[in-house]
Amino acid sequence: DAGITQSPRYKITETGRQxxxxxxxxxxxxxxxxxxxxLGHGLRLIYYxxxxxxxxxxxxxxxxxxxxxxxxxxxxxxxxxxxxxxxVYFCASRDRVYSGANVLxxxxxxxxxxL
Amino acid sequence: AQSVTQLDSQVPVFEEAPVELRCNYSSSVxxxxxxxxxxxxxxxxxxxxxxxxxTLVKGINGFEAEFNKSQxxxxxxxxxxxxxxxAEYFCAVGPxxxxxxxKVTFGTGTKLQVIP
Numbered sequence: 001d002a003g004i005t006q007s008p009r010y011k012i013t014e015t016g017r018q019x020x021x022x023x024x025x026x027x028x029x030x031x032x033x034x035x036x037x038x039l040g041h042g043l044r045l046i047y048y049x050x051x052x053x054x055x056x057x058x059x060x061x062x063x064x065x066x067x068x069x070x071x072x073x074x075x076x077x078x079x080x081x082x083x084x085x086x087x088v089y090f091c092a093s094r095d096r097v098y099s100g101a102n103v104l105x106x107x108x109x110x111x112x113x114x115l
Numbered sequence: 116a117q118s119v120t121q122l123d124s125q126v127p128v129f130e131e132a133p134v135e136l137r138c139n140y141s142s143s144v145x146x147x148x149x150x151x152x153x154x155x156x157x158x159x160x161x162x163x164x165x166x167x168x169x170t171l172v173k174g175i176n177g178f179e180a181e182f183n184k185s186q187x188x189x190x191x192x193x194x195x196x197x198x199x200x201x202a203e204y205f206c207a208v209g210p211x212x213x214x215x216x217x218k219v220t221f222g223t224g225t226k227l228q229v230i231p
Contacts, residue, residue: 040124041223042221043205043221104219106158108156
């Protein structure tokens with residue numbers, strides 16, 4: 001199916017465990033993003049990637065690791081989960097913009113609970 | 116730097132009544148403006164965007180927004196809401212420019228609750 005797919009949709013884990021959230025897009029978009037959504041904060045950017053093997057920090061990168069070995073995949077790893085990382089995580093993508101607005105396309109989200 | 120303020124965290128409105136969701140922004144450069152909608156348990160979808168030209172922008176599902184540069188506002192309106200409009204609405208701003216990374220800043224969201 002065309003689009004942007006996140007997995008798992010729901011995950012419960014314990015403090016200190018490693019968790020990886022997967023993101024896959026079928027459009028060959030250059031840019032991919034990870035956001036977290038928390039009440040009262042809206043969406044905050046964790047990491048983004050401009051292309052395969054190019055990643056950079058967003059507003060709230062601490063405690064997260066990303067990689068992008070292939071254009072279509074952009075996994076987000078919590079190396080040692082903490083309760084403060086309980087959140088809904090959204091992956092998004094867009095193509096390279098030469099003119100016009102940089103409209104993002106979002107996945108359905110991954111709800112993570114850290115006990 | 117840029118920022119977005121959505122003044123109302125929740126807006127209850129009766130079905131078929133009009134609604135306005137408020138958004139103010141600040142930026143040191145010229146910007147694009149967006150409204151995204153998030154239905155329950157779904158990701159965000161683009162509702163409408165303002166790039167340039169006419170300050171009144173029409174989007175999907177009967178929504179429209181008006182760009183007001185002097186007041187740095189981009190309020191979203193609908194003349195008659197339906198139950199299906201119950202969702203969270205996010206205003207967002209991104210800098211004009213070409214190529215490279217262009218940071219999009221999101222507001223904290225407004226939950227629209229349509230009451231039957």
